[in-house]
Amino acid sequence: MIKKNNLKNLIVPIFALFLALLVSALIMLLSGYNPITAYAVIFKGALGSKTGICNSLVQATPLIFTGLAFMVAKKATLINLGVEGQLYVGALVGALVGTVDFHVPFIIHILLVMISGMIAGGLAGLFIGWLKVRFGSNEVITTMMTNFIIINFTSYLVTYPLKAEGPTAQSERMLPTALLPKLFAKTQLTWGIIIVVVIAILIKIFIDKTKMGYEIKAVGHNKRAAQTAGIKVGHVILFSMFLSGAIAGLGGAVQVMSVNRRFIAGFSADYGFGGISVAALANDSALGIIISGFIFGLLRNGAKYLNMTSRIPTEFVSVVQALVVLFVAAPLMIEKILNIFKKKKEIK
């Protein structure tokens, strides 16, 4: 019985991804592009060379962070659309701590940047949790509103008070001691990918093996039953929103330490919302998110090659992302489509 469920947990997301790629291929076909060539270019670009694979991993790193952040909140049935904003907060605070010379070894400086980004993102998440617990505000809307507020406010900060010299709205360059070392020279791939994998494993252990992890799952499963069992639902909501925001904030800090080296206004390529798709495709499993983050990372990276060689817009990856969210959440629909295939086989 359990095995059968596991299989089902795998089939729905895989088929959903397949369906999303198929629908996108159809859109390409209808708009006069050849989808087979397009997918060939994507996969060759993203996986065909060492640079390609490295760049796919660079793209995957923030997506795995945001996927984990979204998943942790969702375990307690909270929809944290604020991952995008929390990522910005973590990136800004991390980038600022990275510009200060503390006269400490680089390992300590790196840790300081990471921890400050985490705490900043965590507090941004905690604020949403507090609004939910104290005022009963729907977190979907409060997170969207805070996203707009945070993105505008950080953009204000690096356009006026914190602006570095030059035409772009960005903060001062971080010190070399605050940057994550590269894994391979001439690539943007840094320790970030290793950090995010470690975080994913830690979260897996946290959810499966600790009391708090169990309480989060219990609240997610049935709020009233959890309350009756003596779990303080309010505390659980606050904690899971803090944790979710902290992971997103760490993702932002790692991004500035690896790729941007400073805070740039509007730097996120919708990583926060991409995380929703990553978590969906992984069926909210922490280790699965590493894989699904890589899948979307390679699609995003491959789409860049696509843009160089053809006129197909990169936005079609965002369409795939959105369709995955929808299809994974509709297992009844997937089953129905699969049944049609089955019946055809039986008739034959």
Added chain:
Amino acid sequence: MITGFISSILSLSIPLILAALGGVFSVRAGIMALGLESMLLFGAFTATVGSYYTGSAFIGIFAGIFGGMVIGLAHGVFCIRYKMNQVISGIGLNLLAVASTTLLMQIIWKNKGSSVQVTSVSLRLSFLKDIPIIGDIFAKQSIILVITVALCVVGWFVLFKTPFGLQTRFVGENPKAASSVGIHVHKYKYIGVTICGALAGLGGAYISIDSLNMFVRNMSAGRGYIAVAIAILSRYNPIYALLAGLLFGAFEALQIYLQGYGVPSQLIQMIPYIVTLLVLVIGVQNITPPAGVGAHEDD
């Protein structure tokens, strides 16, 4: 000056009111309206496409309504037929609307920022222009303002004074009981989300081809989420949605007014979102949606 301010409140409220009114219908039928953003954006897009290919803003408006309806119906199929989590469906559609309109924009107009200029709605209430004060406020308003107010009144009448409205509210409160007395629950839910899509689609069309004459990437800019807050604040009553929409429109107008005073634009742009947040926190604490939202008749 004051008349100019009131005039911009009215014109900026229109899409908010229309979308919130749509949300009222959807929630009253028991379907959460978090997909409003996608219906607004998609309506804005299809309206522009309609106007672009036919050269007629009138057809554009209908294309906008139709575009919103398609998304509303899709939300309905996901939530009613496939019992999908309504929040996820709404969010998925919002993501899909941003992604697909940006993609289609590049395919149609070869530009990812904005469309070309298209024919926009030119029908204004200019016959009022000779009346003092009233003329200053209303003469430049679109005919859609009148339609919006009329739709709110009609919407209130339909929801609270007709058998159809009674049954829709019954379905929204308790789908199981409604089903057991022989009401076709699915029918009312589908009608609710389709009306929601049509109204938000009209709101979207207003944004793209009435207040402007083109489609701009992600031009709904969170108004769909603000409309959800307006619908809650209105206690799911069309008349209150009209009033609450005007209140939010006032803050959007304030935003434009302040831009003339050299305040950094990033700070000004935060105003409507901060207000929405405050309203959600302070204003709507004791408002509960109909009891059957998210429930199915055969649970």
